[in-house]
Amino acid sequence: MYFDLDDILADSQKFTGSFEVDVHNVGCLINSKESAKISKTDKLELPFWLVTSLSHIFLSEDRSLFSVERPEYLSKLATNFFKASPLNADLSVVSHFYRIVEKWCDFIDQPELVDTVFDMLVARAGRINDLSFNASEMHSRENVEFLQTLDSFEKDLFQISSESYNDSRNWMKSVIH
Template sequence: MDLDEYYNIDNILAEQIVKDTKRQERIPCIALHDYAAETNLLGDGQPVDRNQRFELPFWIAKPMAQFTLPGNMVENSLISIELPKTFGTRVRNALDASASNVDFRLLCPYFYLFGLKLLDLVVDKPLAIALRTAFRARLLDITDFSQTLGASAGQEFLQKLDETEKEIYKAGQESAIQFRNWTNRSIHLIKTVNITRPQ
């Protein structure tokens, strides 16, 4: 995490990807080395064998995937990361079919932000394309609904937004209010002033 992201609450929450308040979502990983029981990698005191699949919280998996061992070893990294189901084939197919119908709030409250964090660790060009395409498709609906103040239209869609999209929607609403105020001249009304000479 960069220094400017350290105090950013959205970045902290995005790495948690909490879907259920009782459990933190974990990232599927593959061990690239043998880890003894003393390492306690999984928190249960069990050894982890090379090529064994397991799950870790993102905040642990990220530095382990980025760390490289010194020397000319075949596997310099400690673990490799796989994509969680939230960004898997089923979700991508749903995004391709109709991005506006996918409920990001249930999938991952920080869908785009966490997707970008995953792209730093996993080489997956189709994921980058899927994120960009979904964002563009949904952005049109978000901007349309943000300009219709007071209307109940689109409430079902608005409930499916992730946190990034909610911020864009709020910004669109604020700009629509400011534009209406400007066109109605309710902000900067010119008033007549009674100028008299002091006596």
């Protein structure tokens, strides 16, 4: 069986939430004695894989055991910024941004967020492609600052694109000579 390291890292991203009822004997979730009680008013930061599991346990038809808060980097304010200025978004603060968004939108259906992030990726991929093709422009302050905002997927995209352009240039040189 194959496990994708990026999926594992995305699933381990912490999300804030709380239980809908007081829960006993789960102190290990808050680094306490196992017999400790977690009150429904306590905010917890748990890995995404655990948040999704706890959220799929229902106390009634419309009430789950655990409710999760939307992370700040996916808030309405952040998504409005992504729409207005996709090239200025600093995705490096969440290294597996696109994987986490994908998992979040699988977990909580949010088609508008999917569209916004997709449009942002298209805009940023165009800039990444331009920079990988024009290595001489890569070292300007503006371009260096942009490259520092890339998440892990975008860094891989930049690397692959740069290598592809170099390989095609080398091939063209070998064909011409």
